[in-house]
Amino acid sequence: AELEGLLKNAIGSGAIEAVFQPLVSASTGVVTGLEALARWKTATGNVSPEIFIPLAERCGLIDALGVHMLRTSIGHAKSWPGLTLSVNVSPIQLCNPEFAAQVIAILQELDFDPNRLTLEITEGVLMTNPDQARRSIDQLKRVGIKFALDDFGCGYASIGALRQFGFDRMKIDRSLVSALDVTANGADILRATISLATALQIPVTAEGIENSRQAAILRDAGCDQLQGYMLGKPMSACDISSRLREES
Numbered sequence: 001a002e003l004e005g006l007l008k009n010a011i012g013s014g015a016i017e018a019v020f021q022p023l024v025s026a027s028t029g030v031v032t033g034l035e036a037l038a039r040w041k042t043a044t045g046n047v048s049p050e051i052f053i054p055l056a057e058r059c060g061l062i063d064a065l066g067v068h069m070l071r072t073s074i075g076h077a078k079s080w081p082g083l084t085l086s087v088n089v090s091p092i093q094l095c096n097p098e099f100a101a102q103v104i105a106i107l108q109e110l111d112f113d114p115n116r117l118t119l120e121i122t123e124g125v126l127m128t129n130p131d132q133a134r135r136s137i138d139q140l141k142r143v144g145i146k147f148a149l150d151d152f153g154c155g156y157a158s159i160g161a162l163r164q165f166g167f168d169r170m171k172i173d174r175s176l177v178s179a180l181d182v183t184a185n186g187a188d189i190l191r192a193t194i195s196l197a198t199a200l201q202i203p204v205t206a207e208g209i210e211n212s213r214q215a216a217i218l219r220d221a222g223c224d225q226l227q228g229y230m231l232g233k234p235m236s237a238c239d240i241s242s243r244l245r246e247e248s
């Protein structure tokens with residue numbers, strides 16, 4: 001309960017910040033997009049998003065947190081022209097009938113091209129409230145916003161859901177990528193998964209790339225985009241700007 005009050009204040013006061021992790025072209029190594037990730041720094045240390053995101057979902061603060069993350073990350077992304085911005089969206093937000101209108105209003109207010117925005121969602125919502133999820137997704141896709149199915153391969157997400165909900169991209173969960181280092185058939189599972197998505201003409205991002213062997217396997221298996229500590233850790237907006245200057 002105490003943490004709940006602190007979280008409410010943190011959202012209101014801007015103490016929750018966005019860091020950004022590079023999304024890199026598998027063929028050229030160039031940064032083509034950024035994923036915003038929420039960070040909460042307190043006087044006594046950082047609180048992990050694995051703690052405060054579920055807390056926000058439980059105590060009714062996730063809508064406010066989500067709006068805050070969209071606003072701040074779009075504010076930064078405006079100074080990175082040509083790059084896409086990916087923002088994680090909680091299933092609870094997607095089930096809020098007001099969500100789509102809120103997102104569209106924020107884009108207009110901040111004058112940000114909807115075609116540059118990707119919303120990342122995990123599959124849970126597609127099972128629990130498919131009708132509202134579909135309404136939100138359809139409304140946002142109509143204005144040009146893209147959708148990525150996050151953490152693919154670690155839950156119940158099906159290739160069918162990718163198509164039914166009109167996902168523009170699939171993100172392979174990092175647990176499948178790290179399995180490459182320990183299991184012999186890990187690469188076969190990944191290749192099969194990626195080729196199914198590719199058959200549906202859905203491009204694939206691999207998450208959690210930590211070494212060049214993983215990068216090579218996933219590139220050769222057909223991923224067009226890679227993400228992970230090897231290609232760039234989540235960084236402050238300022239550090240992203242320096243990295244982009246170095247590359248250009």
Ligand code: G
Pocket residue numbers: 036037038039049050053069088089090234
């Ligand atoms: O940044 P990190 O890898 O520690 O994130 C842990 C989890 O928190 C991931 O599942 C990530 O998707 C989630 N997460 C991080 N930032 C946000 C956010 O702004 N909104 C939502 N809904 N989830 C987030």
Ligand code: G
Pocket residue numbers: 021037088150151174207208209210227228229230234
């Ligand atoms: O659920 P989602 O995919 O949004 O989670 C992103 C989380 O994954 C972030 O918290 C980020 O810090 C973490 N992450 C990103 N790249 C790597 C990586 O290469 N290795 C590991 N272990 N975690 C990563």
Ligand code: MN
Pocket residue numbers: 035088120150
């Ligand atoms: Mn994500």
Ligand code: NA
Pocket residue numbers: 150151152171172173174207
């Ligand atoms: Na993930």
